[in-house]
Amino acid sequence: MERFNKSRVILMPCRDYDEEEIYRQLQVGIRLLGGLEGLIEKREKILLKPNLVRKAEVDRAVITHPAVMGALARILREEGYENIICGDSCGIGTASRTMAGTGMERQMEKYGIPVTDFSHPVKVDYPQGHQAKQFVIAQDALDADAIINVCKMKTHALERVTGAVKNMYGCVCGLQKAKGHTLYPNAESFARMLIDLNQLLKPRLYLMDGIVAMEGNGPTSGDPVKMGVMLLSADPIALDAVFCRLVDLDPQMVPTNVHGMQYGLGTWKTEEIEVFTPDGEVSMEEAVSRWGNPGYRVDREKYGKNIWNALKALKIFQKKPYIVEEKCRRCGICVESCPVEGKAVTFKNGRENIPVYNYRKCIRCFCCQEMCPHKAIEVK
Ligand code: SF4
Ligand code: SF4
Structure with missing residues (x-):
């Protein structure tokens, strides 16, 4: 929001996980966002945060695709960023074990990026939190100057969708994540906590892998569905809102969007978002008609207030x-x-x-x- 008049979301069409195509699209996408140098200084320590929720075959669309991670790592290295690590706290197992055999470990090795399992938890007070006043966060996430959140386009049983905002929950260490569900036991309180977490860790950039997304019983048991896009933005709410529009889900139905806008993390409003593709600016309408999937299986049920509640x-x-x-x-x-x-x-x-x-x-x-x-x- 600070760099442009509106929140800018870059939509990069990609037919499949061809590494060269992803690399080229991402290069243009980053340029359209003003370049990496405006977002991250060369001396800063970067954390790449993929979605590694649990071990699964890459084509099941459970985790961020290794080709997306590889393309991003290549660009960062080519632009001269030296201090880069990659990590996540998985639902089951460690990041290194979860990525082993997926190809992501080879990508990280190729670009000399060490993988951290987020095994050192630190208690952090956050008195300004709207919902959460304290977190137990991975030391590596706290030590990073700039986090790049590389999320996956998926459905979610609690929040309807999981994208940019929700992916940050992997910075909360191990069993503390389960505890978080008892502290914030419904979609609204959980969403507010996620907004606090994003505002505490302040990722500089959010990249969504939606080339093959997950629909239906997500975030781990759904079905892969080809969407053919990657989304890039510095505003996670705008990015998630574009995801919602593409799958014909009202962004206001997603609690993280509503609370994220309320607490100043970003905007879900179409009139405050500009969508760019490598070929130039497109209206949201055009983006939806060219790359949208109204048949995407996601919970679109309206839960009214009053009697229903x-x-x-x-x-x-x-x-x-x-x-x-x-x-x-x-x-x-x-x-x-x-x-x-x-x-x-x-x-x-x-x-x-x-x-x-x-x-x-x-x-x-x-x-x-x-x-x-x-x-x-x-x-x-
Ligand atoms: S409380 Fe336990 S049983 Fe109920 S949804 Fe959560 S994990 Fe499943
Ligand atoms: S439902 Fe059955 S298969 Fe699934 S986790 Fe529980 S015991 Fe395992």
């Missing part, structure tokens, strides 16, 4: 996680991931049967659905 408070019509028996392999990861004391999902009927939910205890954080490695949990 009262029913939700009684947990009658809230979304719930369900286990699909035929898909469940009784691995127990859902039980381990549940942050509720005493667990809201347990092997009540023994390990030979599927886990059972106690919906009275369940806070609907959907950590179990996010972490199930066998796509066995659906949210309805």
Whole structure:
């Protein structure tokens, strides 16, 4: 917002994960954003923060694609940035183990970028937070001068979508992430906390991999869908709003957009956003008609206030996680991931049967659905 009259979002069309094409598009995209030098000084320490939520094959669209990370790393090196690391705190496992075998580890090695597992947590007071007054954050994220958030275009059971704003949650260390769900147990409070986190860590740049996105039962059990775009911006709310427009979701339905704008992180309003492609400026309408996908499967249900909220408070019509028996392999990861004391999902009927939910205890954080490695949990 400071550098241009409006929040600028660059839409870079990419048919597939061809490394050269991504590199070329990204080069132009960065130029259209005013160049890296205006955003990051050469002497500064850069942290690349991909989405490495958990181990999965690259073509399942769970994690940021290695080709996008490689193209970004190449540009940074060519522009003379020397002090670069890459890290994330995954839902399960470490960043190095999660990226092993995906090709991302080879990209990082090729450009001499060390991978950090965010294993040193630091308690940080944040009295100015609107929702969160304290975080337990990875030392490496705090030590970085400039974070580049390289997120993935996906659906999310709690926040409808996960993009630029939500990806920063990976800077919160290990089990503290699960604890966060008990401290901020609904979509609104969780979104406000995410805004605080973005304002505390202040990433300089947000890049979204939407070449193949995830739709449906995201953020880890959905289906890959070709969207053919990357988005780049210094304003994470504008970037997520463009993502919403492309998939025919009202940006105001996403709590991170609403609270992000309310607290000054950015704007979701179309009239305050300018969309550029390598061929020049396009209206939001044109961007949607050329690169949008109205059939993208995402929760577009309107939850009204008043009576509906009262029913939700009684947990009658809230979304719930369900286990699909035929898909469940009784691995127990859902039980381990549940942050509720005493667990809201347990092997009540023994390990030979599927886990059972106690919906009275369940806070609907959907950590179990996010972490199930066998796509066995659906949210309805
Ligand atoms: S994580 Fe998924 S597969 Fe494993 S026990 Fe839970 S529902 Fe079944
Ligand atoms: S059962 Fe699942 S959705 Fe419910 S609190 Fe536990 S992890 Fe969250």
